[in-house]
Amino acid sequence: MTALTLYGTKLSPYVARVLLTVRAKGLDVTLAEPPGGLKSPQYLAINPFGKMPALVDGDASIIESEVICEYLEEKFPQNPILPGDALARARSRTVSRAVDLYVLPALLGLLGQMNPVTRDKPLVDEKLAELRRGMDGLETLLLGPWSAGPTLTLGDCALVPACFFLERFLPAFGKIRALGEHPRMAQVWDVARSDPTVAGLLAEMGDAMDDFLRRRAANG
């Protein structure tokens, strides 16, 4: 097996999705900072969009978090994160896609508006409405106890990191009670937190976030 390197940080929900896939499958992948930064010529040669994550496998680079997860699943069939049945696979992929299209863009838009003093209120209202529509739609897709049935799958690898950010940052905006209004999402979040592999990654993400916020506060 050639060495696998994943470029990115645990503070990105897209990187965390790949890390969850890696851990669930029991793979050996090194996590590294994008060389020279996201927009450096060196990293742009790996990911022309200058975004994290990117996976380097030997001479090849693979980008887009969902594609990376699917690549790892195809290349390393052990501990599958896609169910055997075609319909169940479609359900899992739909959750993954819905998180990307309808939840994360609104959520990430809100993260730039954390400060209540400098906050762009109309933008926040727009993003909250978009997020609520995304979460309401996603809620109807979840089968339980994991997003697409009895085991952790691709959909959970996308949804669980999104839940981490929702739980951590949504209360600052007051209007949506994070997972309190979405019982099926809350169930996935509960089952995920009681799974040792997922809980380990969530703890690391929490530590990385605390560290980031401490450093930001120290630098004014």
Ligand SMILES: N[C@@H](CCC(=O)N[C@@H](CS)C(=O)NCC(=O)O)C(=O)O
């Ligand atoms: N669709 C991409 C999204 C990746 C993405 O937006 N990553 C963010 C971090 S959360 C990033 O690298 N942002 C830096 C930038 O856009 O300059 C994926 O799934 O990999």
